[in-house]
Amino acid sequence: MPAIKGVDLVAESGSTVALLGPSGSGKSTLLMVLRGLLEPDAGVVVLDGSVAADKEYAHRQREIGLVFQEPETQLFATTARDDVAFGPRQLGWPADMVDAAVEEALDLVGLTGSEFGERHPYSLSGGEQRRLALAGVLAMRPKMLLLDEPFVSLDPGARRDLAAVVRRLVESGMGLMLATHDVDQAWSLCDERLLLVGGELVAAGDWDFAGAGAELLAAHRLRTPFFVELWRRLGRPLADAPRTVAMATEALR
Helix, strand or coil, rough: CCCCCCCHHHHHHCCCCEECCCCCHHHHHHHHHCCCCCCCCCCCCCCCCCCCCCCCCHHHHHCCCECCCCHHCCCCCCCCHHHHHHHHCCEEEEEHHHHHHHHHHHHHHHCCHHHHHCCCCCHHHHHHHHHHHHHHHCCCCCCCEEECCCCCCCCCCHHHHHHHHHHHHHHHHCCCEEECHHHHHHHHCCCCEEECCEEEEEEEEECCCCCCHEEEEEEEECCCCHHHHHHHHCCHHHHHCCCCCCHHHCCCC
């Protein structure tokens, strides 16, 4: 039985897409196919107009950064700085370019090189390790970021810190595809949603909470985001539902 089948989708440059669905629905498989770690038995992945037979396709693949579920298990170097530098070094970048990419990536995730660069990755907290793994992907300067359940097993503070990092990346123009069960984080970070069930794409596009969006999620055992449900109970237009605490606070003043 195929892990995914009949999935036809388009992710525009700079788009933010939540990939939702129950466990075993094919979310991780889809991300690995999009990144090129798995080859589809049928169908084709087109990256910025290029297909696998094109000479620039490998470069296009490197513009997509994939962070696996529980990526801290992949940390292996003796210092945080060396761990982040691994990818750029494998690409053959000159030393000064590698150093600049590493410092930039560490800054982006809130782990400054001066404070964290020489620390052993396993001396960091769980949330810091998760952000370090993200820095290792960001150091290769991707245009699109694929995140597979990034908030799993993090305490509330670490979840907030990681979400803030991802939000800054999105606001800078980076594209995002976020596979998650956390509909609140998905709603706060993503303008669109895809729903996978049994390896098939059930829905794509806008969240559509002013229409049948909530019923669609409920039918597949996914709840409505907190702020959307709050707006419903307050009798306010669901099309105006806030995505963050700050937006809700401003709207309720």
